[in-house]
Amino acid sequence: MLQFVSLLVRTLFPQRSTHMDTATKQSLDFNTTTFPNQRTDAQALKAAANEIRRDIIRSLVRAGSGHSGGPLGSADVFAALYFGGVMRYRPEDMHWSGRDRFVLSAGHMAPVMYAALANAGCFPKEELGTLRKFNTRLQGHPGRDMHLPGVETSSGSLGQGISIAVGMAMADKLVDHSDRRVFTLTGDGELQEGSVWEAAMSASHFKLDNFCWIIDNNDCQIDGRLPEVMNVYPIVDKCVAFGFDTVVVDGHDPDDIMRGFDVFLTNQANGTGKPTAIVAKTYMGHGVSFMNDKFEWHGKPPSHDQAVAALEELAKM
Amino acid sequence: MLQFVSLLVRTLFPQRSTHMDTATKQSLDFNTTTFPNQRTDAQALKAAANEIRRDIIRSLVRAGSGHSGGPLGSADVFAALYFGGVMRYRPEDMHWSGRDRFVLSAGHMAPVMYAALANAGCFPKEELGTLRKFNTRLQGHPGRDMHLPGVETSSGSLGQGISIAVGMAMADKLVDHSDRRVFTLTGDGELQEGSVWEAAMSASHFKLDNFCWIIDNNDCQIDGRLPEVMNVYPIVDKCVAFGFDTVVVDGHDPDDIMRGFDVFLTNQANGTGKPTAIVAKTYMGHGVSFMNDKFEWHGKPPSHDQAVAALEELAKM
Amino acid sequence: MAHELLGQKPTRFGFGEGLVTLGERHSNVIVLGGDITGSVLTSMFKEKFPDRFFSIGIAEQNATTIAAGLALSGKIPFFASYGAFCALRNADQLRISVAYNEANVKIGGGHAGISVGPDGATHQVLEEVAFLRTLPNMTMLVPADFEEARKATIAMGEMHGPAYIRFGRSPVPMFTTESSPFEIGKAQVLTDGTDVALIACGAMVWESLLAAQELAKKGIHARVINSPSIKPFDFATVTQAARDCGAIVTAEEHQVHGGLGGAVAECTAKNAPVPIEFVGVKDSFGGSGEPEELMVKFGLTWREIYASALVAMDRRDRGSSGVRAIKDVPQAQ
Amino acid sequence: MAHELLGQKPTRFGFGEGLVTLGERHSNVIVLGGDITGSVLTSMFKEKFPDRFFSIGIAEQNATTIAAGLALSGKIPFFASYGAFCALRNADQLRISVAYNEANVKIGGGHAGISVGPDGATHQVLEEVAFLRTLPNMTMLVPADFEEARKATIAMGEMHGPAYIRFGRSPVPMFTTESSPFEIGKAQVLTDGTDVALIACGAMVWESLLAAQELAKKGIHARVINSPSIKPFDFATVTQAARDCGAIVTAEEHQVHGGLGGAVAECTAKNAPVPIEFVGVKDSFGGSGEPEELMVKFGLTWREIYASALVAMDRRDRGSSGVRAIKDVPQAQ
Numbered sequence A, B: 001m002l003q004f005v006s007l008l009v010r011t012l013f014p015q016r017s018t019h020m021d022t023a024t025k026q027s028l029d030f031n032t033t034t035f036p037n038q039r040t041d042a043q044a045l046k047a048a049a050n051e052i053r054r055d056i057i058r059s060l061v062r063a064g065s066g067h068s069g070g071p072l073g074s075a076d077v078f079a080a081l082y083f084g085g086v087m088r089y090r091p092e093d094m095h096w097s098g099r100d101r102f103v104l105s106a107g108h109m110a111p112v113m114y115a116a117l118a119n120a121g122c123f124p125k126e127e128l129g130t131l132r133k134f135n136t137r138l139q140g141h142p143g144r145d146m147h148l149p150g151v152e153t154s155s156g157s158l159g160q161g162i163s164i165a166v167g168m169a170m171a172d173k174l175v176d177h178s179d180r181r182v183f184t185l186t187g188d189g190e191l192q193e194g195s196v197w198e199a200a201m202s203a204s205h206f207k208l209d210n211f212c213w214i215i216d217n218n219d220c221q222i223d224g225r226l227p228e229v230m231n232v233y234p235i236v237d238k239c240v241a242f243g244f245d246t247v248v249v250d251g252h253d254p255d256d257i258m259r260g261f262d263v264f265l266t267n268q269a270n271g272t273g274k275p276t277a278i279v280a281k282t283y284m285g286h287g288v289s290f291m292n293d294k295f296e297w298h299g300k301p302p303s304h305d306q307a308v309a310a311l312e313e314l315a316k317m
Numbered sequence C, D: 001m002a003h004e005l006l007g008q009k010p011t012r013f014g015f016g017e018g019l020v021t022l023g024e025r026h027s028n029v030i031v032l033g034g035d036i037t038g039s040v041l042t043s044m045f046k047e048k049f050p051d052r053f054f055s056i057g058i059a060e061q062n063a064t065t066i067a068a069g070l071a072l073s074g075k076i077p078f079f080a081s082y083g084a085f086c087a088l089r090n091a092d093q094l095r096i097s098v099a100y101n102e103a104n105v106k107i108g109g110g111h112a113g114i115s116v117g118p119d120g121a122t123h124q125v126l127e128e129v130a131f132l133r134t135l136p137n138m139t140m141l142v143p144a145d146f147e148e149a150r151k152a153t154i155a156m157g158e159m160h161g162p163a164y165i166r167f168g169r170s171p172v173p174m175f176t177t178e179s180s181p182f183e184i185g186k187a188q189v190l191t192d193g194t195d196v197a198l199i200a201c202g203a204m205v206w207e208s209l210l211a212a213q214e215l216a217k218k219g220i221h222a223r224v225i226n227s228p229s230i231k232p233f234d235f236a237t238v239t240q241a242a243r244d245c246g247a248i249v250t251a252e253e254h255q256v257h258g259g260l261g262g263a264v265a266e267c268t269a270k271n272a273p274v275p276i277e278f279v280g281v282k283d284s285f286g287g288s289g290e291p292e293e294l295m296v297k298f299g300l301t302w303r304e305i306y307a308s309a310l311v312a313m314d315r316r317d318r319g320s321s322g323v324r325a326i327k328d329v330p331q332a333q
């Protein structure tokens, strides 16, 4: 005979704690600031990057899971991309047929893309608070099925987004003969996926000077530093050997990032037939000192106290 | 009501014609010559390569399907590998635990590996006549399930064998701490597979100076020349950027091929920690003038008349 | 219904012709080559529409995902290679970039099944139907002959969403005509019996007709069903067959696990449980040889279908004891 | 038989512990890392046997094929990653370099199923059981809890040949003990009923026990069967259950097509056709959320099993008309 021992009174999966006390709630709240997308100075881009970083912290602490390190580290690149007049889009109509496109190949970095899109005005910043929650449009990894404005494709399996971006750039340049641009961002650990090199080979084969590949070179991945986990260096030589006009930039210096994008824009304008790779030297978790350059922060959210500390530090920047 | 119209009298798949008239049968027969594996001169390696080429023709014309171009073009490399004292093996015991290993990553080139093994005495040359036939040990692509001596692994899906070879070299160097060597041969079209670059990255990451990667650079693949189908050039820059000591050799000059292998042997002897890539410049179909440098011969067998002509030409070389 | 042998032709030619028709009808159809364009007949499209053909080389992951990018840009991209490589080398890409994205990507998987012949096991894909059938949003088609392959290709190009078509290398009997019905999601009843149902796809449909002809000589009237649409699956027609016949044989050039047989077994278990015998490859890899030899060796002829029909009917009429594995297929006499 | 809740723990910890035991017993066990060693607990082995651990980085194709090379050199290599990437990104490698080679390669596929939670659909693999089940020479295991995962890991390490184990991220109920039987190829009857059989794997075994408990309150005695060995499959135990109960519910954290449900449907169709209801993910992708929320949303709780049992019995007792798709699962009350 079977005996069951109080089986039903139980929680199959313990709920994560996402409780916040009201005292500090204010500083964790989303505001309604948005930023315009135009050629501007380093100061303005820094301000945008700072707001993106704070929104990353705000959304992650609410989510109770997710990736802090990569998103914080690439916030300056995203600020330049979305608010430096590089990528052409209409926040009120992200389906505008003339838009340039951004594909997040490193799908786990979704929080920074979501924060950039919200700060561009593509959707209410409040919604950043739903990151990773049940039925959210802000899926843990971008899900095209959720129709969040600005999310061009699902991603989350490393090494796929860059190929999707190549396909888009082929459609633009080789089929539609338009001047639309396609940007993609991969991680540096992601370079270990062979499919990345298939994509790279094809981008130069098809002379896609409308294709801009940003590599977030933070020298970190989940298990440690790149040379220990699987050495991808020399990155620049690889990109060059695969046919890219390759430029290395300080990924935390807005002017230097813009210099990188200008190389790309010039390549396209001059019809060089060369795709551009921008190797952005960054630090994982940059902007939050206790996360800075620490691979342990690849896939962790801040605790409530850590979030408060991070926001305070960022407010002073 | 159903009506069937003489359905059963039919051949579902028409049989290929493999008929040979007895008059020319002699020249198409396999002989029993074998070759020793030792440091030797170019003349001896040329003789071995010539016999390999003739056996490729003999087996393919019997098979009535299969790949002529790659196998003929890489015969000189195989001659040096199996008969130049580079790879250590015992033809009478291909399971000898001290043997070096060869992995044919370009599985479709099986005919040249089979011919080399038969000419080494690993199995009767007669058996080359069963290539691609029902229940043969000489499967269209190497099948480990058939236990042909010298076939270390199944292959046929491009870009896998090289990774298997890396795994073997890791076992030898990093686990068993033996001085066994592992050789692999990929095609040049095969370089389009991203998994090849994953393998390459890991070979240098693990400092596998016991690992020798031969690239059959015939500039041909099924659909045409490499730069048209998908440009893999510059091959050398790619190999170097992926951490290989890379040497380019004339793949039809035994001395130059041996120079390449010597670079590898020196790397291993000196413990440089660098894997070696040998880019062998070859011509598809080399040795048979009407096939020479013609990508159309990638996957075709010679007709009976073409086989006779090819054998006559080879006999004069 | 008459089922005449109209000749022999590989299904891949139907794919090639269908592509050309699509190219003529729709300016946004794009074809990607995987360095075997001659084998899978994308060469026909390339010749007619060189501007809409792009060679990606030997990089099935990239081709599949580039196709997704093209689809997200409003194109209708087809990528074709051998099924071993364009259903499995790119499986993750198919799952995420194609299926999860609901990208309008079309894949043509050639050289499917044992009848590939001398190339051997690596090239004889026998597993992909099972995988593709589990992918949400995916349409999966296995046409029976040249003409049906042509129609299926056109149909998949003109529907919206991810789709895969499976076709073969070697010539197989032609018996459907321009006027034969074809619709995604529908199976066709080819003969009207109620004694046993023979449900097949691909080249095994013709073998099922042959088996039915032999059964007819014994007074057994088999309902032969052609089920080219593995997904969406025609539950109604298969359920009806189970209810009317009470015994089923499935036949496919695929592993006996998870493919058409699996779909039929799930359908009947859900709607009308009946004995089924599964004709297919018995959980083994293929090998080199001539197609005809191999089809006999691996038990993919009308004979196994015939013998299985007798067993299935016997099981229906008298029950059975013992326990048999799915791959225990009655020996052909 | 008592089935006590002994706590909660993710099955992945059983994998991690099993690996360490194997490392202690066999000096030729090697582990390959795929940059998520902490998530899939290969980190435990790495810590104890740093010399026998190799980090391959984010390159699942390479890791799988390197494993094949190691195996062909007499090693017993394990490679583990998320199932989405180590069953599908490397599908072609699994088919040819591992399965066709009969290489002694062991794969650990973590983060399987919906219970992955907030990471969302891309990471929630729900298709790999169907694929792996079709590969010849492959052993495929889906343990129900921590302890069974530990045993299964050791068992697969100590058998010869390709094998895959599926495990999950989130804590799930523990109820098997050191003395519970586990054998590759065998299912275990956990409760003895003859009214309906509930056949499950993974975390759904516990849910089946819960469903059985509720059914018992109505006087319905369910036979709960834990089927961790998807391949080889225990035809005898499942056939016996079909014969004894005449109605079956299958339950798995996988698509309703092609997985355990598919295996049971094929088995019964072959040996003892009975009505089956399939509890699983209904041909859709997952999404973000907490595991508990998602298991409810996607219909993966004892409630659906309970409701399905009533439907299956009803179908057995009174037959049914109409045609339902596999994914038409009775609503939980």
Ligand SMILES: Cc1ncc(C[n+]2csc(CCOP(=O)(O)OP(=O)(O)O)c2C)c(N)n1
Pocket: A069, A070, A071, A106, A108, A156, A157, A158, A159, A186, A187, A188, A189, A190, A191, A218, A220, A221, A222, A284, A298, D034, D035, D036, D058, D085, D089
């Ligand atoms: C194909 C695939 N394999 C593994 C993973 C798991 N994974 C997610 S992020 C990550 C590390 C990525 O490293 P990097 O690209 O450097 O990003 P960073 O850690 O710097 O954010 C891994 C292994 C994945 N998402 N996809």
Ligand SMILES: Cc1ncc(C[n+]2csc(CCOP(=O)(O)OP(=O)(O)O)c2C)c(N)n1
Pocket: B069, B070, B071, B106, B108, B156, B157, B158, B159, B186, B187, B188, B189, B190, B191, B218, B220, B221, B222, B284, B298, C034, C035, C036, C058, C085, C089
């Ligand atoms: C993964 C994979 N994709 C496609 C094929 C089909 N195929 C066999 S050989 C070949 C061309 C290979 O080119 P290359 O490596 O240059 O060899 P060569 O033609 O010079 O002999 C192709 C595409 C395959 N065997 N494996």
Ligand SMILES: [Mg+2]
Pocket: A187, A188, A189, A216, A217, A218, A219, A220, A221
């Ligand atoms: Mg990184």
Ligand SMILES: [Mg+2]
Pocket: B187, B188, B189, B216, B217, B218, B219, B220, B221
């Ligand atoms: Mg070549």
